[in-house]
Amino acid sequence: MEKKELIEKASAHLQLLCVEIGERRVGSEENRRATAYAEKVLKALGWETDTTELSVIDWHTDGATLSCNGQGFEVLSSHYSLGCSVTDKLVAINKVEQLETTNIQEKIVLLHGEIAAQQIAPKNFPFWNPEEHQHLTALLEKGNPKALVCATERNAATAGGVYPFPLFEDGDFDIPSVYMKDTEGEKLLTCAGETVTLVSQATRIPETAFNVIGRNSSRKKERIVITAHIDSKIGTPGAIDNGTGVTILLLLAELLKDFSGDHPIELVVLNGEDYYGAPGQVKYIEQNEGRFSDILLNINIDGAGYKEGISCFSPFGLSDDMLDALHEILWDSPELVEGLPWFQGDHSVFLQQGCPAIAVSSQWFIEHMETQELTHTSKDNLGVVNFERVAECALGIAAFIGKL
Template sequence: MVDFLKLLSKERPVGTNTNTELVKTVEKYLYDLGYSIQSLPFDCMVWNSGASAIKIDNQSIAIEPSPFSEPFNGRGKLSIVKTLEQLENINCKDAILVLAEDMTRTPLQPKNYPFYYPDEHKKIILLLEKKQPEAIIAVTGKNSLNGQNPFPLFEDGNFLIPSGNIGTGYLKQIDRLAHLGIPVSLVIDSYKTEAKSRQIVASKKAKKSAGKIIIGAHMDTKYNTPGALDNAAGVAVLLQTAQSLNSSVYDIDIVPFNSEEFYGANGELEYLKLLDSESKKIALMINIDSPCHKGSETAISFHNLSNPIARLTNSLIANNPKITKGKEWYAGDHTPFIFRGIPCMVVTSSDFFDGALEYTHTPKDTLDTVDFEMVTPTAQHLIDVIDSLSARECKRRLQIDR
């Protein structure tokens, strides 16, 4: 499985050639293990970008184009906004709008994101579209949820105002240019092209099923990261689990989610449609995301578990020195299942929030961040959980038969 982990650890956003080839590789691996394969096609976008900058006289300040931004090449005066109230009152039509401070504390969810689109984000997006600036420059800092610094405020192919981001160290300089009212040139070299991809689902059915257990790990990455920890390590654990798992009680779906890092989550939406068409009871959803960070243990958190299942799971954790109880979190492929009330288990690194996140979504997320020796025990723990659930169900059936 180490070789597989190494093979996966390369930039692989959904729709790209690398992603397409890796989907085929994972598909063949699961097929060869005896799983039946369903292939769910979907449309997506591939993004390309180049050098982008603010220019005035002989001075040039490099900026990073927002992923999936529209392109821009023009001139305009800078209008700076630091609060929502200022945005509500400003007239910035045909200006280059600079967002900073209170407006750029955290990334904005993609427009109409299917699983979570908070009202405050929706309000900002609607205001920006109403104000009609020529382009937007977001002054941002360190993302609290990954290693990006500066982070893109927008990552949304449905938001059609060209945008880019720049670090907070440039705020004074940008502020001064805005107050001087001097026109600047802005180049945002960014374009997106239509593409197609697939969500594969590998299944094994039990003869007398007590429901379905879903085990998933997203296989795609953001741009500009090899994604070793996030989430080649998770896919390695997923495939190791698939290889060793033998459930005679529950139907099993192995799902290498292929668009978790994409603004539309298209692959997961296709899988959810498939589940809705099947009307099969889901006993448990397990999501594996960024496990096996060097120097950490494997952390397990749960959502919506019944008390007996929670006790069983806690007992397994207590008896495994490589596994610990983790914090609940709501940013991953498990989230829509939680919202549906489905029992969920989330598998990650024990230092996910205070160590591992520093590497994710950055070029630093290389194989050096991964403890290869943690893949097998993490997969074995998931097998132990499923075996324990199966044994519990078999015992229940015996009691009924008596």
């Protein structure tokens, strides 16, 4: 297929995913519309499809307020937190050691400074869960406060471009919490020891979401698994993260529909990379228990198609043959380069199971991961996408697969 035609198709998929549908948080109607669309496209191109239902929670808030002696403070409900309406003494904590020795029973706790510097891994997040984080959540649960107020600064490394960021974004953590800017937190510090009233009108709603898999063959040979997550964070249309990834996967459905190489292809639309429990990833692992050794290679697409710079393919544990094939493709395509390793994506699921993988992304993002202020914000929209880059990634992956 001509590149021009592919660019037009990319534009149509992205228009639907990121403009007509928009935010695709797990559990939302929009998320289900997006997976239904992916399924429809795969089916129309002749792929055998398989959808798996996931039990998840959706979440909604009508806002939050905090006041002390008649003075109001700007707060936001922490995503996926329970709501609350509480009045009690405010205790300010800025270090873990202080939390270990302070009685916070039935208090409202302001977490600020060092203790609130980094987003805390969700309690049951299976792929990344530092001990310090588990220690902190355990201390808080044992301390049994009425609610938490978290004052956070900018931290692109763990929260993308979101400022302030919710310190807790965890539907399994049941202490109600809100978050605010660090500068607002400094003002609130003057109320430590006094009585404050906190209301957060948030609710959790049991819902469903789906993984969608397309297959082109039931042959037993080792399969090539191509993955892209379809969910977005709350508050973003998720263009680079990861409307472009899903679009490239759908373009591959077209480019590979008549592919008759040795290895079966599995196209996997995953749901939950940007969600606290990674339900789609966990389900996929469960469904493939004992079958990861049948996977020749995972190709995961996340963060591709950024307007600045070119695309990069980062190899992980490839055999010499596969690496040679990749180098040939990169050699022929000046707009694709070999990328450095990075791990904040679904290829890590496959790496942890011992599979080789290639992560496809934008070079600019890999190089600016710790400083960029785009990810997970409303700025991640079609205005920052280069459709040509999207088409080139699809062509590069298809050419690479043709060589295996």
